[in-house]
Each structure stands twice: as C-alpha cells, then as structure tokens.
Amino acid sequence: MASNNSHLAFQVKRCIPELVVPAKPTPHEVKKLSDIDDQESLRFLIPAIWFYRNNSSNNPSMEGKDPVKVIREALGKALVYYYPLAGRLTEDRNKKLMVDCNGQGVLFVEANAEVTFDQLGHTIQPPSPFLNEFLYNVPGSDDILGCPLILIQVTRLLCGGFILALRVNHTMCDAFGLCQFMNALAEMAKGAQHPTIPPVWKRELLNARDPPRITRIHHEFPQESTDDHHQDADLDQTNMVQFPLFLNSNQISAIRNHLPPHLRSTCTRFELLTACLWRCRTLALNLDPEEVVQISGLVNGRGKKSTKGLNLPVGYYGNAFVYPSAVSKAGVLCKKPLGYAVELVKKAKSEMDEEYIRSFADLLVIRGRHRFKITKGYLVVSDVTSAGLDKIDFGWGLPEHAGPAIGFPLISFFMKYKVGGEDGVVIPIWLPLFAVERFRQEVKKITIEAHDMYEITEGPHVRLTSML
Numbered sequence: 001m002a003s004n005n006s007h008l009a010f011q012v013k014r015c016i017p018e019l020v021v022p023a024k025p026t027p028h029e030v031k032k033l034s035d036i037d038d039q040e041s042l043r044f045l046i047p048a049i050w051f052y053r054n055n056s057s058n059n060p061s062m063e064g065k066d067p068v069k070v071i072r073e074a075l076g077k078a079l080v081y082y083y084p085l086a087g088r089l090t091e092d093r094n095k096k097l098m099v100d101c102n103g104q105g106v107l108f109v110e111a112n113a114e115v116t117f118d119q120l121g122h123t124i125q126p127p128s129p130f131l132n133e134f135l136y137n138v139p140g141s142d143d144i145l146g147c148p149l150i151l152i153q154v155t156r157l158l159c160g161g162f163i164l165a166l167r168v169n170h171t172m173c174d175a176f177g178l179c180q181f182m183n184a185l186a187e188m189a190k191g192a193q194h195p196t197i198p199p200v201w202k203r204e205l206l207n208a209r210d211p212p213r214i215t216r217i218h219h220e221f222p223q224e225s226t227d228d229h230h231q232d233a234d235l236d237q238t239n240m241v242q243f244p245l246f247l248n249s250n251q252i253s254a255i256r257n258h259l260p261p262h263l264r265s266t267c268t269r270f271e272l273l274t275a276c277l278w279r280c281r282t283l284a285l286n287l288d289p290e291e292v293v294q295i296s297g298l299v300n301g302r303g304k305k306s307t308k309g310l311n312l313p314v315g316y317y318g319n320a321f322v323y324p325s326a327v328s329k330a331g332v333l334c335k336k337p338l339g340y341a342v343e344l345v346k347k348a349k350s351e352m353d354e355e356y357i358r359s360f361a362d363l364l365v366i367r368g369r370h371r372f373k374i375t376k377g378y379l380v381v382s383d384v385t386s387a388g389l390d391k392i393d394f395g396w397g398l399p400e401h402a403g404p405a406i407g408f409p410l411i412s413f414f415m416k417y418k419v420g421g422e423d424g425v426v427i428p429i430w431l432p433l434f435a436v437e438r439f440r441q442e443v444k445k446i447t448i449e450a451h452d453m454y455e456i457t458e459g460p461h462v463r464l465t466s467m468l
Contacts, residue, residue: 008115008123010119012111012114012133012134012155013112013113014109014110014111015109017136017138018107018109019104019105020072020108021079021104021105022080022083022103023080024080030098031101032097033096033098033318034203034206034361036318036319036320036357036364037097037171037203037319038097038171038364039364039371040370041370043144043171045142045167045169045170046168047131047166047167047406048167048389048404048405049128049131049164049165049402049404050163050392050401051117051163052164052397052399053117054159054160054396055396055397059395059397065395067162067164067396068110068156070189071154071189072108072154073188074186075152077188079105079106081184082184083101083103084099086149087101087104088102088145088148088149089145089171090145090146099149104148106151106152107150108151109152109153111134111136111153111155111156113158113163116157116159117157117161125401125417125426126244126404126406126407126415126426127243127428128406131405134165138151150168152165153166162396164394165405172318174319176320176387177319178389179388179392180197180199180315181199183196183197183388183392184196185394186392197314197315199315200314200315200316200317202313202316205311205316206310206319206357208361209358209361209362212362213362214359218324219327220296220323220325220370236376236432239432240430240432242406242428242429243429244426244427244428244429245427245428245443246417246419246424246426247273248419251424252272252273252425254447255273255338258337258338259342260339270297270414272342273381273414273425274326274381275338275342276338278333278379279333279341280439280446281429281435282330282333283334283439285377285431285432286435286438287376288331289330289331289332289334290329290331292329292330293327293333293378294327294328294378294379295326295379295381296324296325296378297323299322299323299349300320301320301322302320306352306354307353308354310357322357322360324349324351326341326345326347326348328341328344338446374410378410379411380410382411382414383413384403389403401417403415403416406428409430410430413428
C-alpha cells in the first residue's frame with residue numbers, strides 16, 4: 001500500500017521479477033572500467049524515473065499496445081548492443097572494477113498501480129514519495145559486485161499511462177550515458193533495428209597516464225587534516241529530511257538581479273543556482289565562521305573544445321565528468337554578497353579541461369580511489385537539465401517528468417519541472433531538520449524580487465534511513 005502526507009493511497013501489484021537477457025548471442029568477455037568509473041564515490045545505485053500520460057491517441061500506431069510488453073521486448077534488443085550492461089561487476093586483485101560480460105541480463109519487474117496519472121499530482125516531482133512502489137528493491141539485487149547492473153520496473157496506471165523507473169550502477173554510466181542507452185531502448189520500442197548512435201566502450205581513454213602525475217589542485221579529494229574546524233564537521237545523517245526546492249523563471253531572474261552587471265550578463269544558470277544553493281545552505285546550517293565549506297559542480301567532459309584531446313567518441317557511455325570545487329570559509333561566504341559565491345563557482349568551473357581530467361584520473365591511482373567528503377560543509381551538484389532524460393519517447397509521447405528520483409545527503413540534482421504551467425528547475429535537498437525552515441527563509445529572501453513568486457513547492461519530506 002502506498003501513502004504519503006497528501007493521504008493518497010493505492011495498491012501496486014507486481015509480477016515475479018525476471019531477468020531479461022540480450023535477444024541475440026553477445027560476446028562473453030571481461031571489460032575493465034576506466035579509472036574515472038572506478039572511483040569509490042561512484043559505487044552506488046542511482047534511481048531514475050519517467051512518468052507518461054496516456055497519449056496513444058496522438059500516435060495511432062501505439063493504440064492498444066501494452067507498454068510493459070513493448071519495453072520488455074525492446075530491452076532484450078537494446079542489450080544486444082549494450083551487452084556489458086547485461087553482465088556483472090567483479091574486481092581484480094587490486095580491486096579494479098571489471099565487467100564480466102556473461103549475458104545474465106537485467107532485472108525487469110511488471111506492475112500495475114490502482115491510481116491514475118492525475119491522482120498522483122505533485123508527487124511526481126522529486127523526491128518521489130512512491131519510489132518504493134514504482135521501483136521494487138528485489139532482494140539480493142542491490143550490491144555493487146555480482147548483481148544485475150540495471151533494475152527496471154514498468155508500472156501501468158488505471159488511465160492507460162505508465163511509469164518507468166530504473167536503478168543503475170553508477171560506475172557503468174553517467175546521466176549522458178544512461179540517456180544514450182534509454183534512447184536506444186526507446187528506438188527499439190518504436191521498431192528500429194539498431195540504435196541511431198552505436199555504443200562505444202573505450203574506457204581506456206579515461207585511465208590514468210603512465211606514469212601518473214598530479215598537475216592540478218583537487219579540493220574535492222579528502223585531505224589529511226589536523227584542523228579542528230574540519231574534524232568537527234562530520235555530517236550527522238541520523239536526523240535529516242529531503243524536500244524539493246522549485247524555482248520558476250521569475251525567481252531565477254530575481255536571483256540573477258542580486259549580481260553586479262558584469263556577472264549578471266555572463267554567469268550561466270548552472271553557476272547562478274549552484275552559488276545560490278551553496279550560500280543558502282551554508283547560512284541554514286549555521287556553521288562556525290571559520291569552517292571551510294565547499295561545493296563541487298559536476299562538469300561533463302564531452303563535446304568541449306577544452307577536452308577535445310580526450311578523444312571521447314560519440315557513443316561513449318561511461319562516466320566522463322569531474323567535479324572541481326569552489327572553496328570558502330563559511331563566515332566569508334555568508335557575509336559577502338551572492339556575487340562572491342558566483343565568482344568562486346565560475347573560477348572552479350573554468351579549471352576543468354583535458355589536463356584537469358587527466359590529473360584527476362592520475363590522482364585516483366596515486367592516492368587511492370576517491371570518496372566524497374562526509375562533512376556538513378560539502379555538497380555536490382549535478383545539472384541534468386540538458387542530459388536529454390526528458391526526451392525519451394517510447395511511442396506514447398514525451399514524459400511529463402523525468403530524471404533522478406531522489407537526491408542524496410551529499411548530492412543534489414538540477415532537473416526541469418513545471419508547476420502550474422510555469423517552467424522551472426526542481427532540486428531535491430537534504431538538510432538536518434533544524435536547518436530546513438532557515439533554508440526556506442534564505443531562499444525566500446533571495447527570490448523576493450520575483451513578481452509572481454511561488455513558495456518552495458510543498459512536497460513530502462523523506463527521512464534518511466540509510467546512506468549510499
């Protein structure tokens with residue numbers, strides 16, 4: 001039984017989970033992941049979700065077709081090309097990750113929910129309060145090694161719409177890589193014989209150099225420190241909640257108006273929202289003014305002039321990002337205007353080029369596989385608004401919403417979302433309970449110039465029960 005604080009309740013009935021294998025024989029081989037894939041911070045499972053209305057009237061060829069059957073069949077065909085995703089991860093003696101391409105398949109769950117799309121209402125925004133209903137955690141399937149790399153559940157709705165939710169092992173792909181696979185799956189669902197963009201493995205392109213050498217400063221990597229202000233900042237994860245922050249175009253413009261003219265016209269939306277989130281979050285946490293805080297923004301290495309030397313081919317679906325950090329003392333960040341934070345974020349982002357990625361891969365080999373800092377003053381943000389997750393069409397039209405289903409205590413995602421017909425960005429936020437209202441007030445203050453202002457979208461609070 002699903003329920004939340006909006007008193008919506010419904011039954012979800014699932015069939016027995018099954019393994020979907022490639023529709024044709026595929027090579028049985030072992031493939032090594034890149035050193036960028038192999039970092040400790042990516043050894044977790046990330047859920048994503050797509051919500052579809054019943055739009056079959058717009059495409060008569062899909063009238064009467066069952067989305068579960070169509071997607072299940074298309075999955076087997078897509079795995080012929082993406083056959084490593086049907087394998088299992090293993091480690092060598094040095095704990096280097098490898099994929100045993102054994103064709104054992106991905107987990108697939110067929111389900112029916114006794115609810116209509118319209119009844120779900122605002123609950124389709126992240127964090128999804130019904131994620132456990134729309135994405136069943138099959139017992140024994142959630143380890144990093146020796147388990148299916150993808151779990152998919154397709155749930156029919158009473159109105160004829162459906163929900164596709166999946167969980168993917170992050171070491172295998174990033175948001176752009178997942179989108180590429182999902183596009184291939186959607187093309188197969190619509191009758192294609194092969195994907196428009198053939199997948200490319202070539203993970204060796206993002207391996208460390210020989211010999212490895214660190215040539216850049218990497219604040220995102222945890223350092224040994226005797227600084228009491230660092231030691232006392234461990235993140236207490238026992239009393240945290242997750243909630244959505246929605247910012248419409250008027251609010252984003254209001255935030256931009258806090259900047260001096262030279263920044264107002266040059267900073268990107270990603271830089272603006274990253275700086276705003278960093279400052280509001282730091283103010284809400286009420287940290288020691290001497291505490292060092294930082295925010296890391298994921299920067300994709302694909303398709304940029306500065307990373308052309310990486311030679312990443314079209315079709316590469318591995319992890320191809322790094323996360324340079326902006327760093328400041330908490331007191332300075334809170335006292336100075338927003339432009340100070342924007343300048344730091346812009347500077348950090350500008351450091352990302354081919355050499356930065358090479359240096360980061362080398363650092364992972366020299367110092368050991370990196371894991372995120374588990375401190376109050378550290379946050380990672382990922383903008384997936386341009387990844388294309390909202391463009392996946394299985395034949396019934398585009399999703400009403402798509403993207404990561406939740407955030408994590410140390411990771412927030414920027415996603416496209418609409419409220420009342422107004423386009424904007426939704427960001428799932430994790431905070432200690434004591435800081436939530438303070439955070440809301442800080443966001444309200446910085447967006448007060450908007451003429452048609454929404455409050456932060458009221459959605460269900462999700463309490464943290466376990467860490468990555």
